[in-house]
Amino acid sequence: MSIIDAFFHATFAGKLVLLILICMSIVTWALIVHGVIQVRKTTKHLSHLSNLLSKVNFDVVESRLTSNIVDNILKRTIRLSLDTILPANTSTEIKARGEVIMQQANTGIFMYQxxxxVGVPLLGTFAAIAPYIGLFGTVWGIINSLSALGTAQSVSLQAIAPGMSEALIATGVGLVAAIPASxxxxxxxxxxxxxxxxxxxLNERVISVASTTRIKENTHEVNVR
Structure with missing residues (x-):
């Protein structure tokens, strides 16, 4: 028996369970495809930024950054590092300003995270509840099958099998929805x-480079004196 046949032969509750599971499966795949595209795009862009930081100075990097949220976070860190860390006079001051800059960067990073x-917690929810929804459909189908047997004149495998098959399909559909979600x-x-x-x-690298540069400059100035 196919899912379509089971759907049309099921009770209202059975149809509702199958509809919910099918909708969950569709939403699951949509979230997975969207999430994979976003994550791969972000990973590729971060790799590009990492290579850029290792080859050119901060001013050049800042000029090449775009207006997306990742670039804006890094651009702000670079600008704050140039404006606040490089003018610092002592190691303690450099460290304190670096920590403040990283805290500000973490705020933007948290928002970007x-x-x-988005949608990942929903995948976790679907993975957790889909099997139970399917199990509910199975239990409901078995109850209906047994109730029908109680009023039947004769009991045979042919009479039991269709109802049990319909009931078990709900569990199968629940697993089909839950496994990809998980x-x-x-x-x-x-x-x-x-x-x-x-x-x-990346943001820590910017702060570290700026801090190291300023510490070396301070050391050089002391030696010259």
Missing amino acids: KMLT AGYNYLTKKSEDAICELIN
Whole structure:
């Protein structure tokens, strides 16, 4: 028996369960495709920024950054590092200003993380509840089958099998919805965390380079005196 046949032969509750699971499956795949595209685009862009930072100075990097949120976060960190860390006079002052800049960067990074992981919690929810919705459909179908048997004149395998088959299809559809949701949740969570860690590292690199440069300048000035 196909899912279509099971749907048309099911009770109202059975049809509702199958509709919910089918809608969850469609939404799951839409979220997975969108999330994979966003994560891969972000990962590629962060790799480009990392290479850019290792080859040219901050002024050149800043001029090449665009107006997207990742670039704006890094651009702000670069500008604050140039404007506040480089004029600092002591190591303590340099460290304190670097920490303040990183705190401000973390605010933007947190906002970007929420944008990058939109839909991921919903995948986790679908992965958790889809099997139970399918199980509910199965239990409901079995109850209806047993109730029908109670009023039947004769009991045979031919009488039981169609109802049981319809009931078990709900569990199968629930698993079909839950397995991709679980895999997508784990994949996107891991890739999003990697991307956010890389963005944090880029901002820390900017602050570290600016701080090291200023410390060397201070040391040189002391030696000259």
